Amino acid sequence: MGAKDEVGRYGERLAARRLGEAGMTVLQTNWRCRAGEIDIVARDGDCLVVCEVKTRRSTRAGSPLEAVTPAKVARLRRLAGEWLHAHPGLRPPHVRLDVVAVTLPVRGAAHVEHLRGVS
Template identity: 60%
Template sequence: MNATGALGRYGESLAARRLAAVGMIVLARNWRCGRTGEIDIVARDSDAQGREALVVCEVKTRRAGSFEHPMAAVTPEKADRLRRLAACWLDRHGGPPPGGVRIDLIGVVLPRRGAPEVEHARGVA
């Protein structure tokens, strides 16, 4: 694995821990759907009424000082691809849960020193 791949995997591990810490259940990591692509994290979340939602989570990891902040990385094209991937997951796993489907983004910034900064945006697309 190259340095960029290792950076991405580290960010995904931090993201999965963050999701678990807020009560989500991680169902899959790096789930692939043929040529459509890959979902970084698939999770299950429950709302206040106890309805479960499927969460398709894109994780972007950057070193501090990088040109683009990770939260700016979901373009309209990327959002469309994530929607197609969510549809593929639903097709293979029995359809949508009662709470529907949500696409989240987790941005991880790794400073030169100190703890990583992990930002979670819900429902970005």
């Protein structure tokens, strides 16, 4: 696994911890299908949350949130449908798309920002 992958995995662990601290239950991480990957699937009450995690070492090329384009949001919607299709026993009344942006400075603690409902 390369350094970039390690940074991404670390960001995903921080994101999962933040979601748990917010009272959510992480159901699955790094779920893959032919259409792509969902970083985190969680439950927030009766809502299924499909979460994209973006991790950056700096903001020189923009914030991690800027990397979540309308095309990425559309892809997350399709992946949410694929996940639900693969888990027919789960029929949540609500599905929400969230983004967790993680910035890892050279020194100091990571900055973690959770954006809810990015559709």
